[in-house]
Amino acid sequence: MDLTGSRQGEDEDTVRFREEEQDMLNIIRNAIREYVDVEEDRITEETNPVTDLSMTSYDFISVVGKLENELGVEIPEREMRKFETLGDLDRYIRSRMQP
Amino acid sequence: MIHLFCPGEGRLKGISRQRCAAQELLRAALLEEYGKRLEDMKIVRNTWGKPMVYGEEAIQFSISHGLDGAAVSLSRSRTGIDMERVRPFCARTAEKVLSPEELHFVHSSSQKERDFFRLWTLKESYVKALGTGASYPFRAVTFRIGEHGTAIGSSGPRAVFQLHEEVPGIIVAVCHLRDPGDGDSEDGRVRRHDLSEGSCEGEGYGRLYYL
Numbered sequence: 001m002d003l004t005g006s007r008q009g010e011d012e013d014t015v016r017f018r019e020e021e022q023d024m025l026n027i028i029r030n031a032i033r034e035y036v037d038v039e040e041d042r043i044t045e046e047t048n049p050v051t052d053l054s055m056t057s058y059d060f061i062s063v064v065g066k067l068e069n070e071l072g073v074e075i076p077e078r079e080m081r082k083f084e085t086l087g088d089l090d091r092y093i094r095s096r097m098q099p
Numbered sequence: 100m101i102h103l104f105c106p107g108e109g110r111l112k113g114i115s116r117q118r119c120a121a122q123e124l125l126r127a128a129l130l131e132e133y134g135k136r137l138e139d140m141k142i143v144r145n146t147w148g149k150p151m152v153y154g155e156e157a158i159q160f161s162i163s164h165g166l167d168g169a170a171v172s173l174s175r176s177r178t179g180i181d182m183e184r185v186r187p188f189c190a191r192t193a194e195k196v197l198s199p200e201e202l203h204f205v206h207s208s209s210q211k212e213r214d215f216f217r218l219w220t221l222k223e224s225y226v227k228a229l230g231t232g233a234s235y236p237f238r239a240v241t242f243r244i245g246e247h248g249t250a251i252g253s254s255g256p257r258a259v260f261q262l263h264e265e266v267p268g269i270i271v272a273v274c275h276l277r278d279p280g281d282g283d284s285e286d287g288r289v290r291r292h293d294l295s296e297g298s299c300e301g302e303g304y305g306r307l308y309y310l
Binding site for chain 1: 112113114117164165166181183188189191192195196216219223236237238
């Protein structure tokens with residue numbers, strides 16, 4: 001399945017949004033794979049890093065710290081604890097990066 | 100009592116093995132301390148995901164697991180447990196979760212990594228004992244670690260903490276929350292278990308997988 005190309009009926013904004021979504025998920029994937037030995041396709045938007053990837057809560061908060069450094073965003077510790085899935089983290093980061 | 104299963108550094112690879120080890124440890128702990136079988140109990144989760152025994156308020160437990168092993172705290176009061184291996188830590192994370200006093204303590208320590216993870220596990224054990232998820236900011240509580248490894252928390256319900264470092268390189272912190280009238284029943288004993296590594300391979304382990 002082509003996840004980045006345009007689909008019939010989609011406007012440019014929708015395509016761009018979907019591409020940004022995939023880019024961010026890839027950045028998150030790479031950060032996580034520095035902490036846990038896991039196949040790339042097991043890291044999806046629905047993944048819970050603690051229960052699905054056996055990361056400790058410290059591992060996850062460290063991943064978030066790494067993403068903060070790389071992307072120049074600030075994610076308060078209190079917000080981190082609300083993320084249940086990587087999709088939640090992805091959406092939060094992208095919402096903070098919007099101009 | 101604290102129950103530990105530490106088969107060796109990095110030996111519990113994969114979430115399935117970790118959950119199985121935690122489940123087997125809880126099973127052994129319940130049988131040993133209460134004479135109860137895990138199979139006869141209904142494990143439920145509260146609104147924030149903390150597992151508990153349905154209809155048995157006098158049996159409180161908390162579980163932690165990772166690559167190096169599993170830990171269970173079993174208690175008559177609300178409890179939380181966390182286990183971590185001492186390793187290099189992220190400075191940015193430390194600034195995010197430690198109070199200014201704790202940051203100073205870690206920065207001036209000759210065992211920075213050990214002291215960071217002592218504080219981290221204490222905080223995590225407190226969050227798990229409270230069982231209310233995101234409602235507690237880590238930096239809001241300052242822990243001071245005494246000469247004998249005891250820790251004193253401030254604010255909130257009366258909390259009693261223990262730090263255990265019997266396994267080299269591994270730190271385990273436990274929190275017990277006491278309501279008025281509760282006695283000081285926790286004896287702080289640690290029981291090491293030697294679970295058979297093959298004991299989780301069979302059928303029927305899906306029911307408690309959310310541990």
